Amino acid sequence: MSTLTGTPVATDAPASRRPRLSGMTWLVWRQHRAAYLTLLGASVLLLAWIVFQRHRMIDFLTGYGWPASGLDDLGTEFAPYAAAFGPVSAALGLIPVVLGVFVGAPLLAGDLEHGTAKLVAAQSASRTRWLATKLGLTALVLTASTGALSVAFGWWWAPVKGQTTVMDWTSGAAFDTTGPVPVALTLFTVVCGVAIGVVLRRTLTAMVVTFGFAVAAQLVWGELRLALGDVITVTTNKGVLAEDSFPVLPDAAHQIDQSYLTGGGELLGWSTCVESETEQARELCLKQADVVGWSVDYLPMSQMAGMQWLGAAILFALTAAVVAFLFLWGRKRLV
Incomplete structure (x- = not known):
């Protein structure tokens, strides 16, 4: 009908306006999209598993009257649900090492080894912009994936957070997989991997060195973890042999050290007088040593978030320092 009257007929629908990547961002995404999509896809699968395990655990706890009733009487029936945390926390703990090796080390080393960096430098875009886009887009993907996993794992653990039989909050299984630590550890390891790749300029060599560095960094971090807290000392003065003589610590508190306390304020090792053959001999030994009570050092769980x-x-500051090095190095030696 419209043809007869001469009314124009629209033949093309208006193009849909969707956000699209362009320029340098599009180039970096196209170059590394396999790694980015693999990381995001694996994160989604792990998130789904965490959600499933959390709902499974909550159904079990609800059947026992939680949260109105405590969790101390669950016994061995809760063991399978507690054991489910182990494999997931182990997988989350490996993320910084794996991403440092397979994402960080090849990120620029591959371009330097195969000459792609020279091609980019010959274009109108500056090397600084290229480096910033590479690091920025990679950091965005890493932060989104590790941040989501950290929140989900903390959400799963929250109902049984005070149960040391599930996970000790000072261990890497809990401390390094919740809060901001997974994001900070991952970014630090990956950026250091990028720096190693830039210096070595060989992908395979950079990956091997980054693996060694990442493992060493994890070990050092594990040794320094407790130093982030403010140690609290509690003392008693009612002897050490009575049943109620040992100080009562807060729930889930991490005990660092315990010693005998003398009347003069000196500390003796808890093994003092342990060689006494009888209880009476030990009591006399402790009396001669002027032992009046206990001195216990511990970290309360309330410090976990602050730690x-x-x-x-600290990790973010170190990461920023490595990024500054990359930009200073990249201005002259990134091709």
Whole structure:
């Protein structure tokens, strides 16, 4: 009908306006999209598993009257649900090492080894912009994936957070997989891997060296983890042999050390007088040593969030320093 009257007929529908990558961002995404999509896809699968395990655990706890009733009487029936945390926390703990080796090390080393960096430098875009886009887009994907996994794992653990039989909050299984620590550890390891790749300029060599560095960094971090907290000391003065003589610590507190306390304020090792053959001999030995009570050093669980943020801040600062090195190096030697 419209043809007869001469009314024009629209033949093309208006193009849909969707956000699209362009320029340098599009180039970097196209170059590394396999790694980015693999990381995001694996994160989605792990998130789904965490959600499933959390709902499974909550169904079990609800059947026992949680949260109105405590969790101390669950016994061995809760063991399978507690054991489910182990494999997931182990997988999350490996993420910084794996991403440092397979994402960080090849990120620029591959371009330097195969001459892609020279091709980019010959274009109108500056090397600084190229480096910033590479690091920025990679950091965005890493932060989104590890941040989501950290939140989900913390959400799963929250109902049984105070149960040391599930996970000790000072261990890497809990401390390094919740809060800001996973993001900070991953970014630090990956950026250091990028720096190693830039210096060595060989992909395979950079991956091997980055693996060694990442493992060493994890070991050092594990040794320094407790130093982030403010150790609290509690003492008693009612002897050490009575049943109620040992100080009562907060729930889930991590005990660092314990010693005998003398009347003069000196500390003796808890093994003092342990060689006494009888209880009476031991009591006499302790009396001669002027032991009046216990001195116990511990970290309360209430410090966990503060310790995590302090540790993350240190890691973020180190990451920023490595990024500054990359930009200073890249201005002259990135081709």
